[in-house]
Amino acid sequence: MGEVIAFYILALIIVLGALAVVTGRNLFHCGLSLAAVLLAVAGLFILNGAEFLAWVQVLIYVGAVLVIILYAIMLSENITGERILLISQNRGVGFAAATLVFALIAFLGISLSGLLAGHTSSVKDPVLALLEGADSNVIVFGTLLLTRYILPFEFASVFLVIALIGALVIARTAE
Amino acid sequence: MEIGLSHYLILSGLLFAIGIYGILTRRNAIALLMCVELMLNAVNINLVAINRFLQPDWRIMTGQIFAAFVIVLAAAEACVGFALVIAIYRNLNRINVDEINLLKW
Numbered sequence: 001m002g003e004v005i006a007f008y009i010l011a012l013i014i015v016l017g018a019l020a021v022v023t024g025r026n027l028f029h030c031g032l033s034l035a036a037v038l039l040a041v042a043g044l045f046i047l048n049g050a051e052f053l054a055w056v057q058v059l060i061y062v063g064a065v066l067v068i069i070l071y072a073i074m075l076s077e078n079i080t081g082e083r084i085l086l087i088s089q090n091r092g093v094g095f096a097a098a099t100l101v102f103a104l105i106a107f108l109g110i111s112l113s114g115l116l117a118g119h120t121s122s123v124k125d126p127v128l129a130l131l132e133g134a135d136s137n138v139i140v141f142g143t144l145l146l147t148r149y150i151l152p153f154e155f156a157s158v159f160l161v162i163a164l165i166g167a168l169v170i171a172r173t174a175e
Numbered sequence: 176m177e178i179g180l181s182h183y184l185i186l187s188g189l190l191f192a193i194g195i196y197g198i199l200t201r202r203n204a205i206a207l208l209m210c211v212e213l214m215l216n217a218v219n220i221n222l223v224a225i226n227r228f229l230q231p232d233w234r235i236m237t238g239q240i241f242a243a244f245v246i247v248l249a250a251a252e253a254c255v256g257f258a259l260v261i262a263i264y265r266n267l268n269r270i271n272v273d274e275i276n277l278l279k280w
Contacts (some may be wrong), residue, residue, distance in 0.1 A: 001253035003178055004178055005176070007178045007182065011182075011186050013190055014186065014190060015186075015190070015193070018190055018193040018213050019193060021193075021197065021206075021209055021210070021213060022193055022194070022196055022197030022200070022201070022206075022210060022213075024223040027203065027206060028179070029230060030206060030209060034209050034212065035214070036214075037213065037216065038189075038216065039217065041216045044220055044223070044224075045184075045219075045223055046185075048183075048223045048224055048225050048226075049227055049233060050226075050229045050236070050239045051244075052229075052239075053223065053239050053242055053243060056221075056243060056246060057246065059247070060246055060250055061216075061249070062214075065212065065249065065250055065253045067210075068257050068280065069208070069253070069257065071257075071259055072182065072261060073205055074206050075264075076260070076261070076270050083254035084266065086201065086202075086203055086206060087202055088189070088200040088201060088202075089202060089241065090199060090200055090201060093199060094195075094196045094197075094199035094200040096196045097195055097196070097199055097211075098192040098193065098196035098199070099192070100191035101188075101191065101192045101195050102188050102189060102191075105184070105185075105187075105188030105191060105192070106185050106188050108184075108216060109181055109184030109185055109188055110181050110184070111178040111182075112180075112184070112210055113179060113181040113184060113228075114181075116180075116229055117180075117250060121254065125177050125232070125235055127235070128232070128235070131234045134234060135273075137236075140233075140234050140236060140251060141236060141239065141240070141243075144236065144240055145243075149240055151273075152223060152244060152259045153176055156244060156247045158250060159190065159247070159248075160247065160251060162248070162253055163250075163254050164254065166252045166255055166258075167255045167257075168256035168258075170258040170259055170262050171261050171262055173218060173265070
């Protein structure tokens with residue numbers, strides 16, 4: 001029962017916050033609504049037993065990405081000193097396309113969850129031998145990341161360095 | 176009444192559709208990037224929920240690890256994207272994407 005209540009509260013925050021992000025007039029308020037959405041998504045992760053991912057979401061999204069967004073908003077408003085009011089255009093086309101996409105995803109989702117409802121994989125995963133006695137989400141996450149997913153993990157670190165240097169080069173002022 | 180996989184799939188579909196609506200109607204480049212973040216979060220909800228409901232052993236968290244890589248990708252995208260927006264804004268003094276038409280012939 002508690003999960004039902006928590007799910008509906010978080011879903012309400014997510015949907016209303018996302019609507020505020022896409023329809024708001026003030027860009028700064030849109031950024032704050034985005035923070036609410038991201039925190040509610042972290043709550044959904046906890047509901048699904050992904051505690052470590054929830055904290056990663058709070059740290060990286062709310063802590064880093066959102067701060068970058070707010071910096072970009074303030075920089076772009078303060079260079080000219082005029083407030084940017086948001087305008088939406090092509091509302092009809094956007095609404096039609098969004099409805100179509102939602103209908104498609106909902107149809108696929110309902111049929112998929114119906115199809116796979118009783119499905120359980122019976123294959124014994126060899127990586128389970130490594131996780132003998134592991135009892136917390138973080139331990140399992142770290143073990144998997146440094147054994148089976150070591151290659152993507154290392155690639156992600158190189159990727160982040162490339163992105164960081166690229167962003168610095170792009171945003172640098174020409175002298 | 177119980178929360179099943181379809182609830183999460185429909186919620187993430189709704190979030191993704193709202194992101195699509197924002198992408199199609201907004202003109203401000205920063206608002207566009209915010210809508211991309213919304214859509215990436217919808218994908219993450221999907222990955223985590225499917226991992227929970229279709230994998231009976233909680234220790235095999237492939238979906239969660241995939242979601243972590245999506246978060247890494249989103250951080251890199253935000254970093255480079257906002258650097259581009261700031262550079263364009265500094266050079267052209269414009270932030271609306273339909274007014275940035277230097278490459279349009």
